[in-house]
Amino acid sequence: MKRFLGLFLCLASIAAQAQLSRIVTGNHWVGTWATAQQPVVKSFMPYDNNMSDRSVRQIVKVSIGGKLIRLELSNELSTEPVVIRSVYIAHATDSFAIVPHSAKYLKFGGSHKAVIPAGKALFSDALPFDLQPLEKLAITINYTKAPAQPTVHMGSRTTSYIMRGVTNAATSFAPSFRENHWFNIASIDVYDMTAKSIAIIGNSITDGKNATDNANNRWPDVLSETLQKKHGVTDCGILNLGIGNNRVTMTGGFGFMARQRFDRDILSQRGVHTVIVFEGVNDIGAAGNGGSEAVANDLIRAYEEMIRKAKERNLRVFLGTITPFKGAGYYSIFHEAARQTVNQWIRAQRGKVDGILDFDELLRDPSDPARLQKQWQSDWLHPNPEGYRAMGTYAAEVIAHSL
Numbered sequence: 495m496k497r498f499l500g501l502f503l504c505l506a507s508i509a510a511q512a513q514l515s516r517i518v519t520g521n522h523w524v525g526t527w528a529t530a531q532q533p534v535v536k537s538f539m540p541y542d543n544n545m546s547d548r549s550v551r552q553i554v555k556v557s558i559g560g561k562l563i564r565l566e567l568s569n570e571l572s573t574e575p576v577v578i579r580s581v582y583i584a585h586a587t588d589s590f591a592i593v594p595h596s597a598k599y600l601k602f603g604g605s606h607k608a609v610i611p612a613g614k615a616l617f618s619d620a621l622p623f624d625l626q627p628l629e630k631l632a633i634t635i636n637y638t639k640a641p642a643q644p645t646v647h648m649g650s651r652t653t654s655y656i657m658r659g660v661t662n663a664a665t666s667f668a669p670s671f672r673e674n675h676w677f678n679i680a681s682i683d684v685y686d687m688t689a690k691s692i693a694i695i696g697n698s699i700t701d702g703k704n705a706t707d708n709a710n711n712r713w714p715d716v717l718s719e720t721l722q723k724k725h726g727v728t729d730c731g732i733l734n735l736g737i738g739n740n741r742v743t744m745t746g747g748f749g750f751m752a753r754q755r756f757d758r759d760i761l762s763q764r765g766v767h768t769v770i771v772f773e774g775v776n777d778i779g780a781a782g783n784g785g786s787e788a789v790a791n792d793l794i795r796a797y798e799e800m801i802r803k804a805k806e807r808n809l810r811v812f813l814g815t816i817t818p819f820k821g822a823g824y825y826s827i828f829h830e831a832a833r834q835t836v837n838q839w840i841r842a843q844r845g846k847v848d849g850i851l852d853f854d855e856l857l858r859d860p861s862d863p864a865r866l867q868k869q870w871q872s873d874w875l876h877p878n879p880e881g882y883r884a885m886g887t888y889a890a891e892v893i894a895h896s897l
Contacts, residue, residue, distance in 0.1 A: 524690060524764055525682070526558045526684050527681065528680065531647060532749035539646070546638070551670070553590075553630055553632055557718040558684060558730065564618045569614055569615065572613070575639070577638040578637060580636045581636070582599045584631075590632075590668070591667075601621075646677055648748070650674050650676040651702045652707065681763065695759060697741075704876045705882055721893065725894040727894055746780060760804075769809050771813050777792070779829060790832040815851070819864075819874060820862065825864070833854075848896060
């Protein structure tokens with residue numbers, strides 16, 4: 495009887511896997527979370543980044559839920575392969591803690607082990623998992639060998655927990671080393687026949703500089719929460735592809751220029767329905783006083799290029815106006831003139847694109863329009879958490895009426 499039961503369970507498992515293979519054929523993966531990849535900047539990550547023989551637990555907050563998911567790992571910006579012993583996911587509770595019985599191991603081509611070649615990314619196999627909307631998910635990678643210069647996202651605004659050796663769902667991460675960076679994780683997709691996603695390209699204001707660590711209160715987080723809780727839009731993933739100190743057309747800054755990374759970071763995301771372009775302040779701020787007019791023209795040409803690429807794929811496009819920065823180091827009358835030129839052009843695109851997110855009008859001080867409102871600023875360049883909440887709530891109002 496036991497032998498018969500064992501054979502029955504084995505056949506049932508094979509049948510379930512075959513059914514899973516049939517289910518996931520077709521192009522119905524949709525992003526629920528993503529982050530932009532960048533090389534290490536040593537001044538911001540000065541310690542030994544090599545995760546060989548380490549276990550790294552990373553926490554992300556998804557937007558939409560699903561019953562079937564997959565994880566993308568990126569080694570695209572490294573010159574050595576990543577060798578992985580195993581990866582498991584679980585519902586996160588508080589800090590590093592997880593719900594142990596929810597843990598499931600991912601497979602890659604049918605194996606728990608994986609090798610990601612230098613310059614490549616890798617998707618896991620589809621995994622049945624009860625992913626809840628707006629939940630925090632723990633992704634734990636057991637590394638065998640990792641590059642000395644890893645592919646990362648530096649501005650995670652969430653803590654990663656690093657242990658020596660191999661861990662499992664029962665391991666306590668209380669003694670872990672802690673750093674606020676993400677390593678190799680690039681995106682999470684859910685399999686959904688009708689859902690869609692919004693991909694946002696931006697700089698540190700989108701990445702959430704001066705938001706609250708581990709609170710997930712960047713403006714795209716607030717956008718996702720507000721769309722679901724206030725407007726009942728539960729089938730729209732929000733993908734934050736912001737990078738701190740990123741620029742659109744100028745060399746320098748962090749990560750590849752937005753003009754260069756647009757195809758990979760935005761257009762290659764799954765299920766994208768809408769693109770938000772909200773970037774340019776770092777180009778303006780880095781320009782010399784005599785180059786303000788030139789940088790404004792370069793930004794406009796880059797926006798036109800991104801709009802064209804998105805429209806060629808039948809995607810909707812929203813443009814965000816550049817927010818004030820008087821009081822920050824970037825400010826001069828020349829830089830303000832460039833900002834005004836760019837914002838005037840953006841507002842003139844009403845009717846040509848699908849919407850304008852006028853963050854400038856929202857956040858500026860009515861008595862001094864070149865400056866952020868005092869109650870919403872953190873350093874006169876970046877909003878504080880209350881400012882990010884105002885941005886996300888406002889963006890949800892605009893976008894919900896257009897869906």
